[in-house]
Amino acid sequence: MRHIISILMENEAGALSRVAGLFSARGYNIESLTVAPTEDPSLSRMTLVTSGTDEIIEQIIKQLNKLIDVVRLMDMTEGEHIEREMLLVKLRAIGGAREELKRLSDIFRGRVIDVTDTSYTIELTGTGDKLDAFLQAVDRSLILEVVRSGVSGIARGEKALRL
């Protein structure tokens, strides 16, 4: 099963490589990984999407907790949560396709953030599924470039991952 694990870790050089190294050394799978400092500059927050059996996820969480740089973590998938991912996509937009792509972007609540005579760059935020659906809806031959941020997650309600 797919799990979103959020990690608060010391904002120190090498902390990211400890997590990445753990996953490669133990053969765990990483679907996506995002990391940035939090409002407390001594802490980074990482969101990691992985998948595996319950036993493997349990081991992943224990092994992550064992890393000295990891301060706290939460398996978002255990409770109600919100996940978001941002997509930037550059599309060839010529002639009739321009109107069509604009309409499609509106349907997905995307925004055109850069325009040239021949291209649109669209920003779209949502769950990974929604971004997949958008990319499938667009004629493949029109896609020039795709950038995805990887998933960020946060718990619903008052539950918070903090010190």
Add this chain to the structure above:
Amino acid sequence: MELTGAEIFVRCLKEEGVEYIFGYPGGAVLHIYDALYRQDDVKHILVRHEQAATHAADGYARATGRPGVVIVTSGPGATNAVTGIATAYMDSIPMVVFTGQVNTNLIGNDAFQEVDNIGITRPCVKHNFLVKDVRDLATTIKKAFYVATTGRPGPVVVDIPKDISANRTEFDYPERISMRSYNPTVKGHPGQIRKAVDLMLTAKRPMVYTGGGVILGEASAALTRLVRQLNFPITNTLMGLGAYPATDRQFVGMLGMHGTYEANMAMHNCDVLIAIGARFDDRVTGNVAKFCPTAKIVHVDIDPASISKNVKVDVPIVGSVEPVLAAMTKLIEDGGRKPDQEALAEWWKQIDEWRSMDCLKYDRESEIVKPQFVLESLYQITEGKAFVTSDVGQHQMWAAQFYKFDEPRRWINSGGLGTMGFGFPAAMGVQFAHPDETVVCVTGEGSIQMCIQELSTCRQYGLPIKIVNLNNRYLGMVRQWQEFFYQGRYAMSYMESLPDFVKLAESYGHAGMRIDKPADVEPALREAMKIKDRVVFLDFITDQTENVYPMIPAGAGQNEMILV
């Protein structure tokens, strides 16, 4: 007063009560060596290869419980130390390894003797630090010792760039340290302990299985008390030997691939398994699908990640083993409770039946020196009181089977990583820790050659280590597997062009003996024990065809042993 980083370094070691630092100098650590030269508190032991520095520090740590300390230079100094660091990591040995690094402004420039020490050691340390400012040096060293010695212990690397050891700052050693991201659990959950005790007391066929964690956690006395109170059978892993007196009736021997028949059969047939400070290693479990098929399992371990990693357990208890065992004993005493005596008597009858198979028997009439006989003789002549280190292979298994350890920290071997070359330098560390004790390195002609350069170190410091070399002219364990599983195609397992070990030892100023008759084994050992000022290299020419029995072949269950 401002001190240089190098001066701060030695002051920190003094504050930590470090007695010995094992190392080898080089460019990046010259400032530190200069500071070591100008003081008398910490004694530096010069080895002949950095791998030996780490193994010696490791041996010192295993024999004393105090952290082993190492210093090596950047680049090859650090890479040579990696095998020793990984060895300590796999066996959870507290160790602090200082590696030199090039100047901070050169890091990343492919400078002379530069290597990414932090990157290279990351997967085989508990934690590592790169010191980027001399003002952080003292705190970092404090943290390194704290992390290495608390919780589940392990090696910690501190990488010190050369300029950091030259820069100056005020020295202020923190008395204690707290890290928000590191708070090892110590006390077991009382509810879980109660549940475990309830389960233990209902057992009809209980079995206690303990590992290195009991030794690391200084819990031998608590374990012995609990096990005697319950009259349960107990087995130790290779790492756990000595945690429970091996000569005690309740001890059924080591378990696992080359464990005793009675230990493995009792494991396979038990209904409640009490695992303490052990990690269900594959050499212990055999095929996990066939492991303890009828047992409910209690597992006490300080590392939550060890619990239900390989085998799913029923009652997990995360905590330091000593207080957990003491709490169990108290619960049972206070409640005036007893296990099912009738069932237990029946169970012991069964175990004694397995015991009567005498699974460690060997040919005592042989004209050729049997390795088992050498170890039995060693045990008798040293009255079971020696510190025994070993390398890796057949000799290691025979030592574990035939030398009965009644006390913890006397059996010192590389269990997890299985590092050939470990035994001899580890013995040096043990001998430094216990200068008046008998220290024996049980080895083979393959393993000993992997760190044989340390004969020179032993000469320099007058270490009277006894090397018991079981010389069968083969990499015995490799040969055994080739005989069993590769139809006797002995690929590269024959050791040709061996040196004359007697002459080799003598060339370093040590004593050497070659023993090729069973009748000479005991006299030679007795003679060796009298020599107290240098190494005695006992080269036993042993039976080439001898195999280690019993054996659970890889992938088999614990009840599927090959007996002699």
